[in-house]
Each structure stands twice: as structure tokens, then as C-alpha cells.
Amino acid sequence: MEKISEAVLADPVELTRALCDVESVSGDEKHLCDLVERALRERDHLTVHRHGNTLVARTQSSGGRDAAxxxxxxxxxxxxxxxNQNFPTRTENGVMHGLGTSDMKSGTALALWIATQVKEPAFDLSFAFYECEEVESERNGLNVVSRAHPEWLEAHFAILLEPSxxxxxxxxxGTMRALVKTEGxxxxxxxxxxxxxxxxxxxxVLGRLNSYTAREVPIDGMLYREGLNAVRIGGGVAGNVIPDEGWVEVNYRFAPDRDEEAAADHVREVFEGYAVEVTDSAPSCPPGLDRPSAAAFLAAAGGxxxxxxxxxxxxxFAALGVPAVNFGPGDPNLAHTRExxxxxERIENCAAxxxxxxxxxE
Structure with missing residues (x-):
């Protein structure tokens, strides 16, 4: 495909199919990024920036009632x-099957549909189409752009079209991984x-995890359930050697009332007496539904x-001071599965x- 046709751009379902049928495994997004960039640059109402295989498009002074x-x-x-034996797409009985249909090209297609089809929004809009979300954090396109061009991501509210x-x-x-180490x-x-x-x-170490009671934390009327679990275990030297070291990798999912420092302190408290090495961490994000833009979107989506x-x-986005929510047509339970x-109907409803x-x- 050299270009996404105007007919496809105008139809969120066909646009989902078109994006899904361009293979773009993490690190191989260039062709799809080129196609999306061409579609965006053909719109006079958008200013388009590119960094690597990440695109940010912005409207300017839309003139809508809330533009200022x-x-x-x-x-x-x-x-x-x-x-995983799920490419390209196929459609049966009103369901589109295939890689990326849920996570998250059906959502990404909606962003591209709005960007190309809505020329007079009620307020200014920005659009981010980014690379390498499914791999390590340092390669994540949003992360890279937030360091190189943070002004591109300025907004009052963000909608991340992840499957919901x-x-x-x-x-x-928030999520944190840590190694709990034993010595001998x-x-x-x-x-x-x-x-x-x-x-x-x-x-x-495993006994402490087995008896651990995870918190359930209500925030702004929503319940965040935490979890602290072993995800890998290792150690040993040889079949005839008593080992002098072992480790358990734990994953802690923490509620938005804790920052990363507090989360690390909690993990160390649970495993007091053992060496704990935090190997990876990402912050939590509070709901932020009290912001005017978020409240307006909540109302539009049914309240x-x-x-x-x-x-x-x-x-x-929260780290940049931008409240954000997740909203997309895919089922998050199907993410990363062959099925x-x-x-x-979900694509059409979310588009509306x-x-x-x-x-x-209306």
C-alpha cells in the first residue's frame, strides 16, 4: 500500500482493517508511520511533526467555542x-479478527479518523501516533518525544485509545519489578x-508472598486493586553444588495513591531482611476526572x-501534567493473544x- 485512500480514511471500520493489515511489530513501524504521515500532511488544518517513527499532529486556533x-x-x-498466526485480518459475523485489532489499531484508527475527518472541532486537538509501546520503556515513542519535544505533547486532557x-x-x-535476593x-x-x-x-520469600494481602484502594469512586506476585525465580550453580545465591523476581502493581518511591519502600518493607533491587518501575496515574475536559468526555461517553x-x-501524560483516560473499542483481555x-459495533460506537x-x- 502506497497510500490510505480517502474512502478508507472516512470509514473507521475500514481504516481499522487497513492499519491492521500493515505489519508493524515493534521496531518495524516505518511503513505504517509513513502511510499515516502522508494522510496527515494532506490536511491543511493540521501541523505535523515527526521524530523517528512517532508522529504528532496539531490543529491551530480551531475557532471552536472552547478553543482558547x-x-x-x-x-x-x-x-x-x-x-502469532493471526495476520492478516478476517471478518466473520460482525467481528474483525487479527493482530492489532484489539491492541490497539482499532483505537489508533479512531484517532486517525478524527484527525482527517473533523476539520472544525469545538476545541483544539492534538494527535500522537507512536512507536515501540510493546517493548522496553526507553524505546517508547511517547517517552522519547516527551524528552526531546515535550511541547508537542502539551494539552489539557488526553484520551489514550487503548482497549477498554x-x-x-x-x-x-503503577508497576514495579524487583529482585529479592537470598545469600548462602x-x-x-x-x-x-x-x-x-x-x-x-x-x-x-515465597511464603511472605503467599500470605500477602493486597490493598483495594477507592479513589474518586473507583476501586484500584493492587497485587504483589512472584513472576520468575532463579539461582543455582551446578547439579552437585549447594548454591550460594538465589532470587525471586516480583511484580508490584500499585494504586495511584502511591508514587514510585512509596511503592519501592513498601516492597522493601515486605521483604525486610533480604536484599531488594528495583529493576524497572513506571508511575501510577490518578483518575483526574475532576478536570473540565475529562468531565465533558465522561458525559459524552455515558457518565x-x-x-x-x-x-x-x-x-x-500524568507526568507531564496532563490528565488522561483510556478509551478504546478493543477488549483488553484479548491483548497479545492469538485470538x-x-x-x-464497538468500533462504530466509540467513533460516535x-x-x-x-x-x-449529538
Whole structure:
């Protein structure tokens, strides 16, 4: 495909199919980014910036009734997880199956649809189409742009079109990974009493996890459930050696009432007496539904929201001072699965909500 046709750009369902049928596994987004860039640059009402394979488009002085008071950003990532016998798309009984249909090209397509089809929004709009969301944080396109060109991401409110099954999911959990380490003394396994088995000490670490009671935290009427779990375990030297070190990798999902420092302190408290090394961390994001733009979008979407149980890039917007919510047609439970799919009716319903919100028209 050399260009996304005008007919496809005008139809959010066909646009979803077109984006999904361009392979864009993380790190290989260039072709899809080129197609999206061409579609955006053909619009006179947009100013377009590119950094790597990340695009940010902005309207200027739309003239809408709220243009002077707010700017809203719609954002979606271009990449997918690796192909898993689910490419290209197929449609059966009103359901589109295939890689990226849920996570998150159906949402990204809605951002591109609004960007190209709504020329007179009620307020200024920005759009971010970014690379490498599905891999390590330092490669994430939003993260890269936030450091290189933070002014591109300025807004009063952001809608991240991650899969939420057509419901507003506000804020997000923070996430932290840490290694809990045990130490011992090596010896020959035939004379184990001369050593100190570090792996046996992992039983206490796992016991603390097994008896751990996770918090349930209500914030702004939404319930955020935490979790602290072992995700990997390791150690050992050889089949005839008593090991002198072992480790458990734990993942802590924490509510928005805790920042990363408080989360790390909590993990160290749980595993007091052991060495704890935090290896990866990303902040939580509060709901932010008290902001005027967020309240207006909540009303346009039916007035109901729920807590986001997971981490998304809304936290990156929060770090920039931009309240954000998750809202997209895909089912988050299907993300990264071979069975990934999206209901066409969900795409159409979410498109109607977004268009009503950005135009101010029923």
C-alpha cells in the first residue's frame, strides 16, 4: 500500500482493517508511520511533526467555542506484538479478527479518523501516533518525544485509545519489578552441612508472598486493586553444588495513591531482611476526572468510568501534567493473544462518542 485512500480514511471500520493489515511489530513501524504521515500532511488544518517513527499532529486556533481554553490529545501506538498466526485480518459475523485489532489499531484508527475527518472541532486537538509501546520503556515513542519535544505533547486532557471495551478506564496502576535476593555459602552437595543453601531460603520469600494481602484502594469512586506476585525465580550453580545465591523476581502493581518511591519502600518493607533491587518501575496515574475536559468526555461517553487495572501510557501524560483516560473499542483481555479480535459495533460506537465529544454535536 502506497497510500490510505480517502474512502478508507472516512470509514473507521475500514481504516481499522487497513492499519491492521500493515505489519508493524515493534521496531518495524516505518511503513505504517509513513502511510499515516502522508494522510496527515494532506490536511491543511493540521501541523505535523515527526521524530523517528512517532508522529504528532496539531490543529491551530480551531475557532471552536472552547478553543482558547483547552486542547485535547488523542493518542495511539502504531506497533503490535509479534505475529502469532493471526495476520492478516478476517471478518466473520460482525467481528474483525487479527493482530492489532484489539491492541490497539482499532483505537489508533479512531484517532486517525478524527484527525482527517473533523476539520472544525469545538476545541483544539492534538494527535500522537507512536512507536515501540510493546517493548522496553526507553524505546517508547511517547517517552522519547516527551524528552526531546515535550511541547508537542502539551494539552489539557488526553484520551489514550487503548482497549477498554468501549468504557472509560480512568488512571492506571503503577508497576514495579524487583529482585529479592537470598545469600548462602557454596559447598559440595555430598557435604551439604558445610554450606548454606540460598535456594532453600526462597521458601520464606515465597511464603511472605503467599500470605500477602493486597490493598483495594477507592479513589474518586473507583476501586484500584493492587497485587504483589512472584513472576520468575532463579539461582543455582551446578547439579552437585549447594548454591550460594538465589532470587525471586516480583511484580508490584500499585494504586495511584502511591508514587514510585512509596511503592519501592513498601516492597522493601515486605521483604525486610533480604536484599531488594528495583529493576524497572513506571508511575501510577490518578483518575483526574475532576478536570473540565475529562468531565465533558465522561458525559459524552455515558457518565460512567472504572479504574484501569494495568499500566498504560496515561501515566506518561500524568507526568507531564496532563490528565488522561483510556478509551478504546478493543477488549483488553484479548491483548497479545492469538485470538485477538474486535467487534465492529464497538468500533462504530466509540467513533460516535469521540465525534460527538470533539465536535460538541449529538
Amino acid at each position: 481554553s483547552q486542547r485535547v490529545m488523542l493518542a495511539g501506538h502504531l506497533d503490535t506484538v509479534p505475529v 471495551y468501549g468504557k472509560i478506564e480512568a488512571g492506571c496502576q 555459602k557454596r559447598s559440595h552437595s555430598a557435604r551439604s552441612w558445610l554450606g548454606d543453601n540460598a535456594l532453600h531460603k526462597l521458601a520464606d 460512567e468510568a472504572q479504574a484501569k487495572l494495568g499500566w498504560t501510557d496515561v501515566a506518561r 485477538e479480535h474486535v467487534e465492529i 462518542v469521540l465525534r460527538s465529544f470533539v465536535t460538541g454535536k
